[in-house]
Amino acid sequence: MKWRRSKADREEAAAPAEAAPEGAPGSSDxxxxxxxxxxxxxxxxxxxxxxxxxxxxxxxxxxxxxxxxxxxxxGPFDAEEVSEEEAARPRVDLGALRLPAVQGMELRLEMEEGTQRVIGAVVVLAGSTLQLQAFAAPRTEGIWDEVRAEIRSQVARQGGAAEDGEGPFGPELLARLPMRTEDGRTGARAVRFTGVDGPRWFVRAVVGGRAAVDPAAWAPLERLLRGVVVVRGADAMAPRDLLPLKLPPQDQARPAGARPDGAPADGAADAAAGPAEAAPADAAGPDAPVRPTGDVGAPPPGTPDGEDPLGPLDPFRRGPEITERR
Missing domain, CATH: 1.20.5 (Single alpha-helices involved in coiled-coils or other helix-helix interfaces)
Structure with a gap:
């Protein structure tokens, strides 16, 4: 038997299916x-x-x-890492820091007001400065990344600017700090901040003068920093505590080649240790930048009287010092 579909059936079969109403099964697929x-x-x-x-x-x-x-x-070396060759190199013993004795350098030590303890060293060489402080650090990790971020924030709060860079010791900051010139005008001074994480210690270095922006001027200070030896000691210390510094032995305060009686030897530089001068400074942590005051004029605008948020160590101001020219 054969079935024949009507015309209406054929048209219905060929017609497109209507869209399912919203909410019907399959509408949300x-x-x-x-x-x-x-x-x-x-x-x-x-x-x-x-x-x-x-x-x-x-x-x-x-x-x-x-x-x-x-x-x-x-370098910089930990005291337990120094080779015999490095150990024989002449250095100025400042306690936690031992600095290479470099021809032509001048060494200044910053003292804390009241306690008169040594809290930092500034090396002046060929018109540039290298300021050094040593701090305790955790055994398992460094602190320079954290300290660098804090320095950047402090510089910004003082109206300065800082940009990240990569130097021979790793990440660093190149900052421009506000200052006033002697004639009262407002300007900016370039300062480079670099840091070195060692075994349970951290060294903060602040570079001023031409070496902050001129690689050729920075090179001799870089070599000097490479030759630093850090004596951490075995005492338990909280992270960021200053490692203790001291005045150098009397014989190391004389110029290179000087005789014990104080008379210069043949060919020696004719300079002697200068007297300690009054220059108060407060203790500071590794995150405290340097305020360029002293011989460059008054503090930056907006700095309250008596407040030093950018730290005490000032490579442009003479303080209590041991001066040694080689």
């Missing part, structure tokens, strides 16, 4: 598919960001290991 696609895209972006962050963290760990390996080879 397309929307759900779109949401899934958005969620999948977000998940991919999150995974990519996590991979990038992990890669950056690994890059930083590798760079830190490379810096530590170079520090062990070239």
């Amino acid at each position: 397309a929307a759900a598919a779109g949401t899934d696609e958005l969620e999948d895209a977000q998940a991919v972006a999150d995974r990519a960001a996590a991979v990038a962050a992990e890669a950056e963290a690994e890059r930083q760990r590798t760079a830190a290991l490379a810096r530590e390996a170079r520090r062990r080879r070239e």
